[in-house]
Amino acid sequence: MNQDQLKQAVARAAVDYIQPKLESDSIVGVGTGSTANYFIDYLAEYKGHFDGAVASSEASAERLRQHGIPVYDLNAVDHIGVYVDGADEANPQLHLIKGGGAALTREKIVAAVADEFICIADESKWVETLGNFPLPVEVIPMARSHVARELVKLGGDPVYRQGVVTDNGNAILDVHNLRIHDPEATEMAINQIVGVVTNGLFAQRAADVLLLGRASGVDTLHKPRPIGD
Template sequence: MQNVDELKKLVGEEAANLVKDGMKVGLGSGSTVYWMVKRLGERVQDGLNITAIPTSNTTAKWAVEFGVPLTDFSKVQQLDIAIDGADEVDKNLQLIKGGGGALLREKVVAAAAKEFIVIVDESKLVSHLGAFPLAVEVTPFGWEITSVSIADLGGTPTLRHKDGEVFVTDNGNYILDCSFNQILDPEALQKDLKMLVGVVETGLFVGMADKVIVGKADGVSSITK
């Protein structure tokens, strides 16, 4: 029986092997993506010619460490493929992301890709989104008011802290982790949240994923639209 870390490695490497020569690649964030970036680095050493855009400073460091060439959106307007993890995936391939705090950049990169592939272990598959708190990135100024507005939509927001300090995203914003219990209409909630002044982005990824690669005890499977 494989443990969760082994499943993450399995799906990360599987996804990395989908990248083809000449592609422009979006690199997600998180522990599963680590294995994907590491495998991509091995393929680059073997002659694979790619350029990549990372979704977080941490992923950028991994890419440099493993020799994956990086670029940015001043040079590239569209990506061939983006590969990222998720905190929850439902049967309609709707996602909750943002546990690592990189949701804004992750969404920008996913939206710029012709194909968005999600890599998870089977523990991330759910019947309904919402058991995992929804990350909402907000401006530091007035976050208290934004928090009240989110509560009016039925969520229970908590300002994210890390190491005893308020967590600040790579974009200089705060994150409110919002408990909604069950999110029955992710698309409607996404629209309502984005209408709130002070909300920069949410961790709801609706209608974006093209394929989900799942690591299971008996191997790897994939779910497509």
């Protein structure tokens, strides 16, 4: 199977995973990116089985609407049962790097609201240590240079993503050469820099389930339980 076929396989697996959970009043959180697009397309087969969706980007919202799936503003929703989204990297603790599509802030917000976060990815995204994929950081435009200098102090090599403006009107810095051995601490440290909106580490709110597409099939991985639970 090629990478595109693996993405389709995990997207289909995600729909199969959530389908038994869908009820007439269910709201599904939907992410952004090529794998999420396949998920939207397959989810449309069940659009009569749930109320609607909350999208993490304008692009995903438009794709949902094209399929006839109602899209709600998050402020109008009091509960999201499941959130399904892709990732740029995932480690065995189901910590993620996301934001290659510049939707990281809205993705992080929807993930925070959802009861269950289901990540869908092909095996090329699986790593032992996060950081091979440049870490996206969304920044207030006037703070871009200040944030970049602070990121250098943390050991990274930030590069301004030219020509990209997020749905929130902000800029993206992609941090290269940052080996992330403690994702939760790194996530917190970067978010403490004045001018940062948020960064693409999903460690404090890791995925609950990872559906990982391999040539042999789709593996279902669960977030490790804390010691003592």
